[in-house]
Amino acid sequence: MTEDAYISIRNVDKYFGKFQAVDDVTIDIGQGEFFSLLGSSGCGKTTLLRMLAGFENPTHGEIYIDGQPMSDVPPHHRPVNMVFQNYAIFPHLNVRDNIAYGLRKHKLPKAKRYEMVDEMLDLIKLPDYGDRRANELSGGQRQRIALARALILRPKVLLLDEPLGALDKQLREQMQLELRQLQRTVGITFVFVTHDQEEALTLSDRIAVMSEGRVLQLDTPSGLYERPHSRQVASFIGTMNFFEASVKGVQGEKVDISVRGLGDIAARTTGQSLAEGEKVQVAVRPEKFVLTADQPGTPSSSVPGIVETSAYLGERSHFFIRLEGLDQTVAVSAQNSAGTQAFGDGSKPVWLSWTEDSLVLLPPE
Amino acid sequence: MSEQSIHTSVPAELAPPGKVGRLSRLMHRSERARGYGLIAPALTFMLCAILLPFAILVVMSFWTATGFDFDTSFSLENYKQALERPIYAALLERSLWMSGIATVAAVVLCYPMAYFVAFHVHRHKMFWIILMTLPFWTSYLLRVFAWKVVLGYEGVINSFLISVGLIEEPLEVLLYSQSAVIITLAHAWAAFAILPMYVSLEKIDRSLLEAATDLGDGPVMRFLRVTLPLSLPGVISASLLIFIPTTGDYITPALLGGPDGAMIGNLIQKMFGPINNWPMGATLSILLMLCISVICVLFILLTLFVRRRIS
Ligand SMILES: Nc1ncnc2c1ncn2[C@@H]1O[C@H](COP(=O)(O)OP(=O)(O)OP(=O)(O)O)[C@@H](O)[C@H]1O
Ligand SMILES: [Mg+2]
Numbered sequence: 001m002t003e004d005a006y007i008s009i010r011n012v013d014k015y016f017g018k019f020q021a022v023d024d025v026t027i028d029i030g031q032g033e034f035f036s037l038l039g040s041s042g043c044g045k046t047t048l049l050r051m052l053a054g055f056e057n058p059t060h061g062e063i064y065i066d067g068q069p070m071s072d073v074p075p076h077h078r079p080v081n082m083v084f085q086n087y088a089i090f091p092h093l094n095v096r097d098n099i100a101y102g103l104r105k106h107k108l109p110k111a112k113r114y115e116m117v118d119e120m121l122d123l124i125k126l127p128d129y130g131d132r133r134a135n136e137l138s139g140g141q142r143q144r145i146a147l148a149r150a151l152i153l154r155p156k157v158l159l160l161d162e163p164l165g166a167l168d169k170q171l172r173e174q175m176q177l178e179l180r181q182l183q184r185t186v187g188i189t190f191v192f193v194t195h196d197q198e199e200a201l202t203l204s205d206r207i208a209v210m211s212e213g214r215v216l217q218l219d220t221p222s223g224l225y226e227r228p229h230s231r232q233v234a235s236f237i238g239t240m241n242f243f244e245a246s247v248k249g250v251q252g253e254k255v256d257i258s259v260r261g262l263g264d265i266a267a268r269t270t271g272q273s274l275a276e277g278e279k280v281q282v283a284v285r286p287e288k289f290v291l292t293a294d295q296p297g298t299p300s301s302s303v304p305g306i307v308e309t310s311a312y313l314g315e316r317s318h319f320f321i322r323l324e325g326l327d328q329t330v331a332v333s334a335q336n337s338a339g340t341q342a343f344g345d346g347s348k349p350v351w352l353s354w355t356e357d358s359l360v361l362l363p364p365e
Numbered sequence: 366m367s368e369q370s371i372h373t374s375v376p377a378e379l380a381p382p383g384k385v386g387r388l389s390r391l392m393h394r395s396e397r398a399r400g401y402g403l404i405a406p407a408l409t410f411m412l413c414a415i416l417l418p419f420a421i422l423v424v425m426s427f428w429t430a431t432g433f434d435f436d437t438s439f440s441l442e443n444y445k446q447a448l449e450r451p452i453y454a455a456l457l458e459r460s461l462w463m464s465g466i467a468t469v470a471a472v473v474l475c476y477p478m479a480y481f482v483a484f485h486v487h488r489h490k491m492f493w494i495i496l497m498t499l500p501f502w503t504s505y506l507l508r509v510f511a512w513k514v515v516l517g518y519e520g521v522i523n524s525f526l527i528s529v530g531l532i533e534e535p536l537e538v539l540l541y542s543q544s545a546v547i548i549t550l551a552h553a554w555a556a557f558a559i560l561p562m563y564v565s566l567e568k569i570d571r572s573l574l575e576a577a578t579d580l581g582d583g584p585v586m587r588f589l590r591v592t593l594p595l596s597l598p599g600v601i602s603a604s605l606l607i608f609i610p611t612t613g614d615y616i617t618p619a620l621l622g623g624p625d626g627a628m629i630g631n632l633i634q635k636m637f638g639p640i641n642n643w644p645m646g647a648t649l650s651i652l653l654m655l656c657i658s659v660i661c662v663l664f665i666l667l668t669l670f671v672r673r674r675i676s
Contacts, residue, residue: 053579055578074578074583075575075578076578076579076580076581081579084572084575086570086572088570088573088575088576090573090576091573091595092595092672101580101590102580102581104582104586104590105581150579150580153580
C-alpha cells in the first residue's frame with residue numbers, strides 16, 4: 001500500500017457463483033482525486049463500486065479506506081456515499097426530506113438541518129424545489145438531488161455510478177463541468193464510473209480502463225491517450241491506426257523497424273525491451289499524421305498515398321488514405337485550412353508524414 | 366326551441382359515420398371519457414347489485430315491526446331503540462373490537478411472510494404465494510369446522526396438553542369464546558392480508574433500500590423509514606379488506622363463539638330470521654355500516670399521519 005493512498009484496493013476478486021466479475025484488481029486512489037473506472041458494459045465497474053460501498057463483499061482480497069480494512073464494516077458505517085445509476089430518490093419524500101435523509105444521525109435541530117438543505121439546494125441550483133415530490137422532477141434534476149443527498153453528509157469518498165448516463169448531450173456537458181467544479185470546491189475523493197471515454201478523459205485525474213473484470217491500464221487521461229499499453233486500450237480510447245511491424249535493429253531506446261505500409265523507419269521504445277526480429281505493432285493517432293501536397297524534406301518519415309474518402313466536420317476533416325502494400329485505409333484527421341480542401345478529391349497523391357515520438361510501439365496481438 | 370332542433374339534427378342527418386368518428390375522437394382526446402367508458406359495465410352492475418338493496422335497506426329501516434307485519438309509515442323508532450337499549454351498542458362495540466384484533470393479528474402475522482417472499486425468495490415466488498394461499502382453496506365453512514376440531518373440548522390442543530400432562534381437565538375457554546372467533550377470523554382471512562402486502566413490498570425498488578443503507582441507516586431504521594412507508598398502501602388495503610367483512614361476519618361466531626363470542630352479525634341474522642323484525646335488522650346493518658365507514662376513514666387518516674411523522 002502506498003503511503004498517501006486514501007482508498008486501496010488490494011488483489012480483489014469477485015465471483016458470482018462460477019462467473020468471475022472482477023479479476024485481481026489492485027488500485028490506489030489518493031485523497032481528493034477524481035478517479036474514473038472506464039470500460040464497456042458488463043466489465044465489472046458497478047461491481048467494483050458496490051464493493052467499495054459495501055453492498056458486495058470481495059471473494060478474495062481486501063479494500064482499505066483511510067488505512068482501515070473494510071471487509072467487516074457494513075455499508076452504513078463506511079465513510080463513503082454513493083450516487084446510484086438510477087438515482088434512487090425516495091418517492092414518498094419531498095426534495096427537502098430526500099436531501100436531509102442522511103442527516104438523522106447527526107442529531108441536529110430541525111431548523112439547522114433545513115438550513116443545510118437550503119445551502120445544498122443553492123449549490124445544485126435548484127433553490128425553490130424543496131417542496132417538490134420525486135415524481136415531479138426531470139432526470140437532470142433528480143441527478144442533482146441524488147448528488148446533493150450524498151454531498152450534504154460531507155463523505156470522504158463519493159462513488160458515482162454513471163450519474164450522467166440518462167442525460168442529453170447538452171445537459172450532460174453542463175453537468176460534467178459542474179461536477180468537476182464541485183469536486184474541486186468540496187475536495188472530496190470521487191470514484192466515477194462511466195463507459196463514455198470522452199467523459200472520463202474530460203473529468204478525471206486518473207482513469208482505470210477495465211475489461212472483463214481486469215484493469216488493463218491505469219493512467220492519467222493524457223497517458224492513456226498518448227501512451228496506451230495495449231491495442232485494446234488504444235482502440236477503446238479515441239481512434240487509432242495500427243500497423244504490423246518487425247524490429248530490424250536496436251540501439252538503446254532507438255529502434256529501426258520495418259512497418260507494413262510505412263516502410264523502414266526509426267522509432268523509440270517506451271520502456272519495453274525489444275529484440276531483433278521481434279514482431280510489434282505500431283499505433284498512430286489520426287491527428288499525429290501530417291498531410292502535404294508535396295513531398296516533405298524528411299523522406300525517411302513520409303510516404304505517398306491516395307485519398308479514398310474524406311469527411312468534412314467543420315473545424316476538422318477526416319481523410320481515409322490508401323497506402324501501397326496495406327489492406328486497410330489509414331485515418332488522418334487534419335485542421336481545416338485553405339490547403340486541406342484540395343486533398344479531398346483524391347485526384348492527386350498526397351504525402352503522409354510523422355515524427356518519431358508520435359509512433360507508439362505495442363506488443364503484437 | 367325549433368331552431369335548436371334544426372341545429373342538432375343537421376349534422377346527424379348529414380353524416381352518421383362522422384358521429385362515430387366524433388365519439389372515438391372524444392374517447393381519444395379525453396382521458397376522463399375513456400375512464401368512464403372503462404368503468405361503465407362495473408358501475409352499472411354496482412348500481413343494480415349494491416345501491417338497490419342498500420336503498421331498500423334504508424327505506425326498511427324507517428319502518429316498524431308490528432307482530433308478524435311491518436308498519437310501513439316513516440318512523441325513527443328503530444334508531445331510537447338501537448341507541449337506547451344497551452345490548453345493541455354492546456354487541457356492536459364487541460364486534461368492532463373483535464374484528465379489529467383479528468385484523469391487527471392477521472396483518473402483523475402476515476407482514477413478515479409477505480416480506481420474506483418479496484425480499485428473500487428469488488426463485489419460484491409464485492410457488493410460495495400459492496403455498497401460502499393453499500388453505501384458502503377449501504371452503505370457508507370447512508376452515509371454521511377445522512378450527513372447531515383444533516380448539517374443541519376433545520380437540521387437538523386439549524388432548525395434546527392433557528397427554529403432555531400440563532392440564533388434567535380439558536380447557537373449556539378454548540372453544541365458544543371470543544378468542545376462538547378471533548383466531549379463526551384472523552386465519553380465515555390471512556390470504557387477503559398476504560396478497561396486497563406482498564404486492565406493495567414487491568414493488569419497492571431495491572436500490573432505494575441500498576440508498577437508505579448508504580445514507581447511514583441500519584436495518585431497523587431503514588425498515589421504518591423506507592420499507593414500511595412504501596408498503597403502507599398494501600397494509601392499509603389489507604386491513605380494510607379484513608376489517609370490513611369480518612365485523613359483520615356471523616358464521617364464525619355462530620359456530621365457535623358461544624354466548625360470549627356472539628357478534629352483531631348474529632343479531633342481524635336473527636332479526637331477519639327467527640325474530641322476524643326486518644326493520645330492526647335493517648337499522649342495525651346501517652348503523653354497522655356507518656361505524657365501519659367512520660373507523661376506516663379515521664384509520665386511513667391515522668396511517669397517513671404516522672407515515673408523515675416517520676419520514
Ligand atoms: N448479482 C449478480 N449475480 C450474478 N452476476 C452478476 C451480478 N451482478 C453483476 N453480475 C455480472 O457481473 C458482470 C459485471 O457486472 P457490472 O454490473 O459490474 O457491469 P458494469 O461494468 O457496471 O456494466 P454497465 O456499464 O452495463 O453498467 C456482468 O457480466 C454481470 O452479468
Ligand atoms: Mg454498471
